[in-house]
Amino acid sequence: MCSSALLDVPPLRERPEDVLPIAYEILHGSGSGNGVRLGRGVAEALTRHEWPGNVDELRATLEAAQATAQGRPIELRDLPPAFRQGEPDVEESVGGASRRLSDIEATHLRKALAETRGNKARAARILGLSRWALQRKLQKHRISMQELLS
Numbered sequence: 001m002c003s004s005a006l007l008d009v010p011p012l013r014e015r016p017e018d019v020l021p022i023a024y025e026i027l028h029g030s031g032s033g034n035g036v037r038l039g040r041g042v043a044e045a046l047t048r049h050e051w052p053g054n055v056d057e058l059r060a061t062l063e064a065a066q067a068t069a070q071g072r073p074i075e076l077r078d079l080p081p082a083f084r085q086g087e088p089d090v091e092e093s094v095g096g097a098s099r100r101l102s103d104i105e106a107t108h109l110r111k112a113l114a115e116t117r118g119n120k121a122r123a124a125r126i127l128g129l130s131r132w133a134l135q136r137k138l139q140k141h142r143i144s145m146q147e148l149l150s
Helices: 014-030 040-046 054-069 099-113 122-128 131-141 143-150
Strands: none
Touching: 014 040, 014 054, 040 131, 054 122, 099 122, 099 131
């Protein structure tokens, strides 16, 4: 006989106390994160974030940070810019200026590439994207490296 139960699990933004235990499970549970440590301020930044993408976003963020950290403790600089700068600008928030999502995405791509001085591999890691996905988004938004480096 097969039986099932429906569990109502609130979104991660409503359970900030669960962020760090889940983060440690992501980093250490697979065995690939053995010895990974979180640097100063990282735990607080992770707990403070609202995680609109829930655990999938947390996993992508940690995997990208781990790749950027290259074996050293994960620092704030290894997290996406939103974690280092606090909350998003009012003009980028949903309730703020009426900017289209694609415009916000293009701005975010430009900021990440500027921060990495045009290094697409590093920008992709910061954004939690594959290099190929970053390239597709740059093409979609018609963002050229020439534009960024001038």
